[in-house]
Amino acid sequence: MSLRDEANQILSMLDDAINAALAGPITEIAKNDIQFRVESDVYPLYTPMLYQRRGRSGGIADTSMYEASVDDATHTLTVRDDRPEVGIVESGTGYTWEESAIYHMQPFPRPYFDLAEEDVVLDGEAETALIDAITRI
Numbered sequence: 001m002s003l004r005d006e007a008n009q010i011l012s013m014l015d016d017a018i019n020a021a022l023a024g025p026i027t028e029i030a031k032n033d034i035q036f037r038v039e040s041d042v043y044p045l046y047t048p049m050l051y052q053r054r055g056r057s058g059g060i061a062d063t064s065m066y067e068a069s070v071d072d073a074t075h076t077l078t079v080r081d082d083r084p085e086v087g088i089v090e091s092g093t094g095y096t097w098e099e100s101a102i103y104h105m106q107p108f109p110r111p112y113f114d115l116a117e118e119d120v121v122l123d124g125e126a127e128t129a130l131i132d133a134i135t136r137i
Contacts, residue, residue: 021133
């Protein structure tokens, strides 16, 4: 095996390890950070009058509702929740019940996805998971 072939094999194994870490433990870290931000930066700021929050059971704090995908070519993890209520909470506009307090507070943005993205980078858990994956090569 030539040196070039060996280098390409190592790079391929590195790519696989990075993508596996992104699709596995780093996805879970990101989902948990989103859930944390919902429970610390969204729910405490407003108490609904008309409905009961679903929280971790189908609500915006339910990590099973988040969709994750990894772009293998760019090593990019995307976690999203495309339900309409997420866009309303994030943007702070779109509340339609005119009798609610939050309707009159618009815009009332609570952009928890951006905060969670910062957490994923800053808390070091994702970096540790990535290092663990690479060192197992």
